[in-house]
Amino acid sequence: MRHLMPMILLTGLSGCLAYDYGTAVPYHRHTEPAFAVAVPANAPPIAQQFRPPAERGAPGHMGLDVATTKGTPVLAAAPGVVTQSFSEPAYGNRVIIEHGKDSSGLRIQTLYFHLDTRLVSEGQRVARGQQIGTLGETGLLSSYPHLHFEYHRETARGARIRSGKNWWQGIEQRDPNAYWVNGPGRVTCYTGQSAPADKITYPVACR
Numbered sequence: 760m761r762h763l764m765p766m767i768l769l770t771g772l773s774g775c776l777a778y779d780y781g782t783a784v785p786y787h788r789h790t791e792p793a794f795a796v797a798v799p800a801n802a803p804p805i806a807q808q809f810r811p812p813a814e815r816g817a818p819g820h821m822g823l824d825v826a827t828t829k830g831t832p833v834l835a836a837a838p839g840v841v842t843q844s845f846s847e848p849a850y851g852n853r854v855i856i857e858h859g860k861d862s863s864g865l866r867i868q869t870l871y872f873h874l875d876t877r878l879v880s881e882g883q884r885v886a887r888g889q890q891i892g893t894l895g896e897t898g899l900l901s902s903y904p905h906l907h908f909e910y911h912r913e914t915a916r917g918a919r920i921r922s923g924k925n926w927w928q929g930i931e932q933r934d935p936n937a938y939w940v941n942g943p944g945r946v947t948c949y950t951g952q953s954a955p956a957d958k959i960t961y962p963v964a965c966r
């Protein structure tokens with residue numbers, strides 16, 4: 760633990776300092792597909808992109824990190840029902856929202872880690888763009904204020920339901936950049952628009 764800390768801290772700082780509103784870090788060079796990501800000038804930066812697990816067991820990064828000031832509103836990326844809202848040591852305050860099915864009948868859910876505060880409870884229905892918490896750095900796996908955001912799709916019809924409360928079973932973690940309301944790679948701030956529930960708006964408030 761003692762030896763890991765400086766490395767974790769440096770990673771966090773580079774994510775914070777190098778990118779400002781309206782920017783995104785490049786994809787890891789071996790990540791395919793890699794989207795051309797356009798971030799609106801008023802949107803907090805993407806400090807880490809999705810990266811599938813490499814062969815030979817290297818861990819991936821199964822979502823997006825959005826880095827900005829602690830306390831910034833975190834928003835539901837699409838309408839749905841809160842299926843999990845709790846705190847645990849590793850990822851801190853977390854919320855999971857189930858959004859129903861996409862056009863091929865596969866259930867979709869989104870996940871929000873490291874929240875400073877949670878403003879929703881399990882079973883609660885939320886609208887697109889509704890505030891569900893505030894951005895933070897809770898949990899041992901966070902070393903600077905950011906939201907770790909994931910987009911999950913069922914591996915087969917009904918797989919998610921059969922897995923019960925186990926959020927990681929019956930799903931695959933997909934690159935969120937594929938599912939923005941305005942199209943792949945086109946980060947879409949929430950501005951009151953409506954869209955299909957499997958298409959997402961930015962999970963952090965834009966300016």
Ligand SMILES: [Zn+2]
Nearest residue numbers: 822823824907
């Ligand atoms: Zn992350």
